[in-house]
Amino acid sequence: xxxxxxxxxxxxxxxxxxxxxxxxxxxxxxxxxxxxxxxxxxxxxxxxxxxxxxxxxxxxxxxxxxxxxxxxxxxxxxxxxxxxxxxxxxxxxxxxxxxxxxxxxxxxxxxxxxxxxxxxxxxxxxxxxxxxxxxxxxxxxxxxxxxxxxxxxxxxxxxxxxxxxxxxxxxxxxxxxxxxxxxxxxxxxxxxxxxxxxxxxxxxxxxxxxxxxxxxxxxxxxxxxxxxxxxxxxxxxxxxxxxxxxxxxxxxxxxxxxxxxxxxxxxxxxxxxxxxxxxxxxxxxxxxxxxxxxxxxxxxxxxxxxxx
Amino acid sequence: xxxxxxxxxxxxxxxxxxxxxxxxxxxxxxxxxxxxxxxxxxxxxxxxxxxxxxxxxxxxxxxxxxxxxxxxxxxxxxxxxxxxxxxxxxxxxxxxxxxxxxxxxxxxxxxxxxxxxxxxxxxxxxxxxxxxxxxxxxxxxxxxxxxxxxxxxxxxxxxxxxxxxxxxxxxxxxxxxxxxxxxxxxxxxxxxxxxxxxxxxxxxxxxxxxxxxxxxxxxxxxxxxxxxxxxxxxxxxxxxxxxxxxxxxxxxxxxxxxxxxxxxxxxxxxxxxxxxxxxxxxxxxxxxxxxxxxxxxxxxxxxxxxxxxxxxxxxxxxxxxxxxxxxxxxxxxxxxxx
Numbered sequence: 001x002x003x004x005x006x007x008x009x010x011x012x013x014x015x016x017x018x019x020x021x022x023x024x025x026x027x028x029x030x031x032x033x034x035x036x037x038x039x040x041x042x043x044x045x046x047x048x049x050x051x052x053x054x055x056x057x058x059x060x061x062x063x064x065x066x067x068x069x070x071x072x073x074x075x076x077x078x079x080x081x082x083x084x085x086x087x088x089x090x091x092x093x094x095x096x097x098x099x100x101x102x103x104x105x106x107x108x109x110x111x112x113x114x115x116x117x118x119x120x121x122x123x124x125x126x127x128x129x130x131x132x133x134x135x136x137x138x139x140x141x142x143x144x145x146x147x148x149x150x151x152x153x154x155x156x157x158x159x160x161x162x163x164x165x166x167x168x169x170x171x172x173x174x175x176x177x178x179x180x181x182x183x184x185x186x187x188x189x190x191x192x193x194x195x196x197x198x199x200x201x202x203x204x205x206x207x208x209x210x211x212x213x214x215x216x217x218x219x220x221x222x223x224x225x226x227x228x229x230x231x232x233x234x235x236x237x238x239x240x241x242x243x244x245x246x247x248x249x250x251x252x253x254x255x256x257x258x259x260x261x262x263x264x265x266x267x268x269x270x271x272x273x274x275x276x277x278x279x280x281x282x283x284x285x286x287x288x289x290x291x292x293x294x295x296x297x298x299x300x301x302x303x304x305x306x307x308x
Numbered sequence: 309x310x311x312x313x314x315x316x317x318x319x320x321x322x323x324x325x326x327x328x329x330x331x332x333x334x335x336x337x338x339x340x341x342x343x344x345x346x347x348x349x350x351x352x353x354x355x356x357x358x359x360x361x362x363x364x365x366x367x368x369x370x371x372x373x374x375x376x377x378x379x380x381x382x383x384x385x386x387x388x389x390x391x392x393x394x395x396x397x398x399x400x401x402x403x404x405x406x407x408x409x410x411x412x413x414x415x416x417x418x419x420x421x422x423x424x425x426x427x428x429x430x431x432x433x434x435x436x437x438x439x440x441x442x443x444x445x446x447x448x449x450x451x452x453x454x455x456x457x458x459x460x461x462x463x464x465x466x467x468x469x470x471x472x473x474x475x476x477x478x479x480x481x482x483x484x485x486x487x488x489x490x491x492x493x494x495x496x497x498x499x500x501x502x503x504x505x506x507x508x509x510x511x512x513x514x515x516x517x518x519x520x521x522x523x524x525x526x527x528x529x530x531x532x533x534x535x536x537x538x539x540x541x542x543x544x545x546x547x548x549x550x551x552x553x554x555x556x557x558x559x560x561x562x563x564x565x566x567x568x569x570x571x572x573x574x575x576x577x578x579x580x581x582x583x584x585x586x587x588x589x590x591x592x593x594x595x596x597x598x599x600x601x602x603x604x605x606x607x608x609x610x611x612x613x614x615x616x617x618x619x620x621x622x623x624x625x626x627x628x629x630x631x632x633x634x635x636x637x638x639x640x641x642x643x644x645x646x
Contacts, residue, residue: 258521
């Protein structure tokens with residue numbers, strides 16, 4: 001049984017419109033999305049901004065309401081659960097946020113930041129709590145003394161580690177990382193990525209890794225889903241996606257990755273141009289009449305793509 | 309075209325001046341893309357803003373010379389400088405979300421530099437603004453002309469910023485992280501666009517970025533900056549195929565996309581020092597490669613010309629090997645063991 005399963009998840013927002021200022025639903029931001037995450041897997045969700053990646057993450061966390069569909073965590077439907085029982089299950093799912101500058105409360109010291117989830121779910125004495133927080137802080141490579149410091153005293157990479165320590169405090173099963181390194185410099189990025197791999201192995205975590213950087217996803221993940229307009233257009237293992245991409249949108253994303261060999265840049269430019277042209281011409285092959293991405297079909301056991 | 313000689317830009321922090329740009333000399337030729345690469349806090353943007361004279365004068369001290377076609381920009385009055393910047397010297401700012409005026413329609417913003425630098429009638433200005441929008445790939449230009457920035461996407465706004473910078477046909481364009489805030493597909497489009505425009509106008513471009521991928525795609529020459537100094541200056545092919553300075557090599561090795569294999573990424577120890585704590589003597593990168601002993605660094609590192617056009621600071625690169633190069637297998641073994 002997969003650890004997390006999304007079945008036809010649809011998220012819609014509302015807006016007020018018309019002369020009577022009635023609330024109207026917007027087009028779905030996440031449109032009948034189905035996903036499966038297996039125990040111990042690193043799943044990458046890739047797409048451009050506005051494609052619904054973060055909305056999906058927030059829906060799993062219960063921060064966005066579902067219009068339709070189910071979110072099954074270890075077989076239990078989270079979306080149907082009562083608030084109080086859901087809250088208890090949410091212990092097992094934690095999130096790392098994108099921006100380490102705005103996701104830590106500047107008025108709290110590191111101890112209080114990391115202890116917050118513990119205080120919500122576990123009844124620990126002050127000494128136990130201190131011990132646990134110190135262990136976590138050391139695990140993420142910070143000095144045990146640093147728990148008395150405040151977020152502004154740390155660099156971006158260190159703050160992101162504090163965010164990770166907070167997410168690990170309750171020993172979750174599933175970690176959702178929403179663009180965890182896109183606000184960081186390259187060298188710091190390498191540090192955080194290495195570290196996330198380590199903890200993933202150590203805690204046998206299942207991770208949903210959301211990113212727009214195909215290079216990072218390739219380095220980190222086992223399986224990848226490419227999202228476009230709230231739907232998956234292609235899903236597969238690293239080899240499936242990077243070596244045998246079959247959806248034109250995936251090819252376009254791959255072509256947009258910067259070429260690290262300056263000698264090949266002209267070639268790459270031509271390739272991009274060709275794919276863009278193809279993309280504009282062959283639109284109806286991949287989208288139905290209303291512009292919606294068609295249902296995915298199986299190519300191999302691991303590889304699915306939205307082709308007609 | 310632009311010659312910077314021994315530029316030192318210092319900021320006042322607690323009543324003391326600390327140089328953020330420390331003795332930089334550079335030349336940008338016509339029709340050339342010179343990239344400046346480095347982590348945040350190494351002085352890239354401070355350099356760009358010094359060229360345009362945009363630092364608040366009461367808190368900064370700028371020494372050295374910046375010669376733009378025979379004129380020293382640092383000795384010009386504000387009025388004289390205003391004759392040049394925006395016209396012959398233009399800048400594309402980093403964040404398209406904040407660099408545009410939220411209460412002004414796009415058309416007016418593009419016309420603004422023309423108002424100061426060109427004598428055109430209202431009609432001609434509009435004509436030109438529409439042409440510029442067309443040139444940066446916005447085809448529904450009539451509509452966009454009337455829109456406000458919040459109605460446009462990030463990529464569109466970045467295009468508008470480029471159109472603004474091009475309004476008076478600048479001879480030198482300074483682009484400060486022009487694609488950082490954008491998606492990969494839009495980034496590819498903007499890079500293509502900038503290359504195309506450069507081919508047409510023969511302008512020089514000073515490209516400031518921390519993204520080595522963007523550098524590899526756009527630049528002709530690259531200057532790698534660390535802690536206010538240039539540590540390596542080389543033509544693009546040399547830099548990517550034969551990087552020498554430890555900083556350059558470490559940066560290239562910390563990229564996940566460059567090699568694609570699994571395993572650990574290279575991590576540079578420590579962090580860029582804050583300018584008030586920076587040690588001003590000796591090799592500035594030394595604290596981050598502690599396994600190289602002090603005797604192997606120069607006392608006063610200078611740029612050495614290793615090969616024609618290829619400059620490297622300090623001699624420590626001769627003794628430097630990446631820890632992954634040296635004990636790569638040992639590290640991997642210890643990881644699997646734990």
